[in-house]
Amino acid sequence: MAQKAVDFEDFLPLMADKLGEEGLMGELCNGFSLLMDREKGVITFESLKRNSALLGLQDLKDDELRSMLREGDLDGDECLNQMEFCTLMVRLSPDLMEESKRWLEEAVEQEFMDLMR
DSSP: OOOOOOOOOOOHHHHHHHHHHHHHHHHHHHHHHHHSBTTTTBBOHHHHHHHGGGGTOTTOOHHHHHHHHHHHOSSSSSSBOHHHHHHHHHHTOHHHHHHHHHHHHHHHHHHHHHHHO
16 A cells, blocks of 8 residues: 655745744744643654644554654654754755755854864
8 A cells, every 4th residue: 555645845944044043943842842742741652643733744644653753763762852853853854954064064164264274
């Protein structure tokens, strides 16, 4: 059985342009807060399933939600902490990833230039 593709429009680059880096990170943290389990302080499968409609993801099946968690779970605890969630959101944004690479290259270049002075 073929999996249904989820339509996704990447708004993170637009948000980054309008809000700046700090504003974007604040909004990502707000998104994390909406999805997290209040008692555990992390996004669990249950909290993601319960709150998925807030992101327009109410039609996703359980295995698709679990796949989302696995994609971002860097420490293997089957949950997403705030850092894992923010990292995942940025990784899922191809345009924002390209811009992040450019920022990093510019920062490294600037550091190199400062060292050469």
